[in-house]
Amino acid sequence: MAVKIGLIGTGTVGGGCIDIILKHAEDFKRHYGIDIELVRVCSLDKSEAEAHGVGHLFTSDFNEIINDPEIDLVIELIGGTGVAHTIVTNALKAGKYVVTANKAVMASCGKQLMAMADEKGLFLAFEASVGGGIPIIGPLKHSLVGNEISTVLGIVNGTTNYMLTRMDQDGLAYAEVLKEAQAKGFAEADPTADVDGFDAAAKIAILASIAFNSRVTIDDVKPEGIRNISPVDLEFARSMGYAIKLLAIANRTEDGIDIRVHPTMIPLTHPMASVNGVYNAIYVIGDSxxxxxxxxQGAGRGPAASAVMGDIIEVARNIAAGVKPIVGCTCVDTLPIRPMSEIETKYYVRLSVKDQPGVLAATSKCFADHMVSVYSMMQVRDDDASDAQLVYLMHQTREANLMTALDDIAKLETVNRVATVIRLWD
Amino acid sequence: MAVKIGLIGTGTVGGGCIDIILKHAEDFKRHYGIDIELVRVCSLDKSEAEAHGVGHLFTSDFNEIINDPEIDLVIELIGGTGVAHTIVTNALKAGKYVVTANKAVMASCGKQLMAMADEKGLFLAFEASVGGGIPIIGPLKHSLVGNEISTVLGIVNGTTNYMLTRMDQDGLAYAEVLKEAQAKGFAEADPTADVDGFDAAAKIAILASIAFNSRVTIDDVKPEGIRNISPVDLEFARSMGYAIKLLAIANRTEDGIDIRVHPTMIPLTHPMASVNGVYNAIYVIGDSxxxxxxxxQGAGRGPAASAVMGDIIEVARNIAAGVKPIVGCTCVDTLPIRPMSEIETKYYVRLSVKDQPGVLAATSKCFADHMVSVYSMMQVRDDDASDAQLVYLMHQTREANLMTALDDIAKLETVNRVATVIRLWD
Structure with missing residues (x-):
């Protein structure tokens, strides 16, 4: 029995999936006994379907896929939370199995959609929503379930990782490297979703939900992006034995889930420190x-399509065997989200100050006043500039204390600005 | 409905599993709706069961587990191909689902056992047989199935990776570091299985079978171990930009499966080069x-038990749902195994020679006679020794040609010995 597929969205990922199905359908039949048949593709642009040799399957109306009684499985590859949300919802309502690559929908409405799928006995698979081609949702939902997971760390945004890598290795400034990333197609014209950490926030919300068996949505994450990072920070970090990465972090703590996205200094000896360029990685710590x-690779035609195809074949195997989903939503606990102000970590702080007597004493007093203890400090004078740089490394401290100290510091007349604050992972 | 488990083997891995079940059974029930009940444990030593608080479940006769009609799932954690093979076979014959960590059984008799399981509609799960806690069999059988896999590279033996790391970082000699590994419990009194590559051979046979959908057994792999590697090789390698790792390699080629285990020089920039100590890693290249x-972590109580528990919960989920296995044996192709003599790769060769005129000309002529082309060469004289070292890097060449050239070289009067031959991966 052929499993019949309707695919919506024929851009990068959708095009990649069409190519794989056309290339490997016979292999899937021979290796796994699964007969996958693409019967309809939908997008706004027929030429995309034609470019992949499936112009004859084209429709511009996704309802023709959702309402087609012949179709078993709907693949949503449009992205965003508008039409895509309608498609996923209506496909489930129509009794279709769904595979999606949509992090935004899953990180905002995952709870409702998983509940709908569970109630109707349908698969809703979304491996491609996090980490591109990297198998991570599968391992978390299956191989690693014997563990209590304490931490998930992700380098899950290729754009910012590419930018930080270039800034680090070639000393380029943020604006310069952003322009380059845009020219190469790694960054959008409006780069906000990437550089301000929203993309990573959606992904870590999804990972934390699965890893901690407790629903986390994108609204629970207040991301900080990489706009403030400059090559001098990367240089200082390296001289102290650290790389700077935009890390998506989720920790299970006694006081709830600590979840955040921010630039992070991580020891050069840590395996995550050498994940460079557009590569992604997810680091998982479990009790066993x-x-x-x-x-x-966290993005791109092939990797994302690989993840979608893994889901398609998995769902198709179950459809062919007449088996209803066994593993649906596993978010049965309701752990609180820990406020950012309560986290305790080490910090790197760079202050741009006037080169005057007393500035070191004044700034250091502000830290002391709020019980923020300095681990190491250096003052660097740039001969070409009128200001000096004070670079502090702080012992483990409460976020709220540090922020209050920095508020005080920002008011000092001798301080130009609090240039960079970077949390440490070590 | 509780899924009832009989566990055979209460050593490191078995003990770890008992601990996890006792610690997390309530979590598994709450998170996954799976009620796992350990009803019997078997080993030769009752005190082990007692040490984990399950002395009351002890039997010394594994047949009491296999023949217990109450038991759904048999966990084989004895290892080796003797009793363990009997247990797995008889458990399947008795209609039990089986989870095993046994690489030796799976790499030698996987075909027969998988066929038996498929025929009887039983799960035979073996994630823990490769890579300890690293989820790899799951991803290969599920998330990555949309790919045609071209290469699997593994650092899958922690003992040798620990030894090579120590030799590299601290300049210790092979014999010294072996003694240390034995003292730390990383190496057995008889280290053959590890240092001669048989352990890695079993693991790559299993991975290749799954990745290439074609059965490979341990007899298809002729491993070379690390006994010939000395600290000077690691030093030379590093100076040329390479690390030396015991790699298990499986390539899909037009002429069949190229499968091997040997010390390998891999560029320091490759992610596998920084996998150090007892850590393992598996590198997979797919067309998408x-x-x-x-x-x-490739071994040890927690990591191995994590993999076993992942399998146990997965099988238990299916038992509880009344679902027969969907993904059984996928080795439906019959690709030939490429003879080692036919492979083409780059080589590092270190010759110990007499410090006499003409030796360089004579050895270089042997290479030229067999069409082995030199990429770079250096001669190093150790003042304390009577011999000199000739270190060659070869362009890509056919293994048979290199070996014939080395046979000729070994016969030269001016050559003490062919000290080391290391293949490159780059």
Missing amino acids: VGETMFFG | VGETMFFG
């Missing part, structure tokens, strides 16, 4: 397995 | 996903 890492 | 890596 210890530390594990999943590494690969 | 590109390059991915799975990293973690």
Whole structure:
């Protein structure tokens, strides 16, 4: 029995999936006994379907797929929370199995959609929503379920990782490297979703929900992006033995889930420190397995399509066997989200100050006043500039204390600005 | 409905599993609706069961588990191919689902056992047989199935990776570091299985079978171990930009499966080069996903038990749902195994020679006679020794040609010995 597929969205990922189905359908039949048949593709642009040799399957109306009684499985590859949300919802309502690559929909409405799928006995698979081609949702939902997961760390945004890598290795400034990333197609014209951390926030919300068996949505994450990072920070970090990465972090703590996205200094010896360029990696710590890492390409036609196809074949196997989903939503606990102000970590702080007597004493007093203890400090004078740089590394401290100290520091007449604050992972 | 488990083997891995079940059974019930009940444990030593608080479940006769009609799932954690093979076979014959961590059984008799399981509609799960806690069999059988996999590279033996790391970082000699590994419990009194590559051979046979959908057994792999590697080789390698790792390699080629285990020089910039100590990693290249890596602890109580528990919960989920296995044996192709003599790769060769005129000309002529082309060469004289070292890097060449050239070289009067031959991966 052929499993019949309707695919919506024929851009990068959708095009990649069409190519794989056309290339490997016979292999899937021979290796796995699964007969996958693409019967309809939908997008706004027929030429895309034609470019992949499936112009004859084209429709511009997604309802023709959702309402087609012949179709078993709907693949949503449009992205965003508008039409895509309608498609996923209506496909489930129509009794279709759904595979999606949509992080935004899953990170905002995952709870409702998973509940709908569970209630109707349908698969809703979304491996491609996080980490591109890297298998991570599968391992978290299956191989690693014997563990209590304490931490998930992700380099899950290829755009910012590319930018930070270039800034680090070639000393380029943020604006310069952003322009380059846009020219190469790694960054959008409006780069906000990437550089301000929203993309990573959606992904870590999805990972945390699965890893901690407790629903986290994108609204629970207040991301900080990389706009403030400059090559001098990367240089200072390296001289102290650290790389700077935009990390998506989720920790299970006694006081709830600590979840955040921000530039992070991580020791150069940590496996995540050498994940460079557009590569992604997800680091998972479990009480039995210890530390594990999943590494690969986080975006692009092939990798994303690989993840979607893994889901398609998995769902098709079950459809062909007449088996209803066994593993649906596993978010049965309701752990609180820990406020950012309560986290305790180490910090790197760079202050741009006037080169005057007393500035070091004044800034250091502000830290002391709020019980923020300095681990190391250096003052660097740039001969070409009128200001000096004070670079502090702080002992473990409460976020709220540090922020209050920095508020005070920002008011000092001798301080130009609090240039950079970077949390440490070590 | 509780899924009832009989566990055979209460050593490191078995003990770890008992601990996890006792600690997390309530979590598994709450998170996954799976009620796992350990009803019997078997080993030769009752005190082990007692040490984990399950002395009351002890039997010394595994047949009491296999023949217990109450038991759904048999966990085989004895290892080796003797009793363990009997247990797995008889458990399947008795209609039990089986989870095993046994690489030796799966790499030698996997075909027969998988066929038996498929025929009887039973699960035979073996994630823990490769890579300890690292999820790799799951991803290969599920998330990555949309790919044609071209290469699997593994650092899958923690003992040798620990030894090579120590030799590299601290300049210790092979014998010294072996003694240390034995003292730390990383190496057995008889280290053959590890240092001569048989352990890695079993693991790559299993991975290749799954990745290439074609059965490979341990007899298809002729491993070379690390006994010949000395600290000077690691030093030379590093100076040329390479690390030396015991790699298990499986390539899909037009002429069949190229499968081997040997010390390998890999560029320091490759993610596998920084997998150090007892850590393992498996690198998978697929036509869509590109390059991915799975990293973690390859052995030890927690990691191995994590993998076993993942299988146990997965099988238990299916038992509870009344679902027969969907993904059984996928080795439906019959690709030939490419003879080692036919492979083409680059080589590092170190010759110990007499410090006499003409030796360089004579050895270089042997290479030229067999069409082995030199990429770079250096001669190093150790003042304390009577011999000199000739270190060659070869362009890509056919293995048979290199070996014939080395046979000729070994016969030269001016050559003490062919000290080391290391293949490159780059």
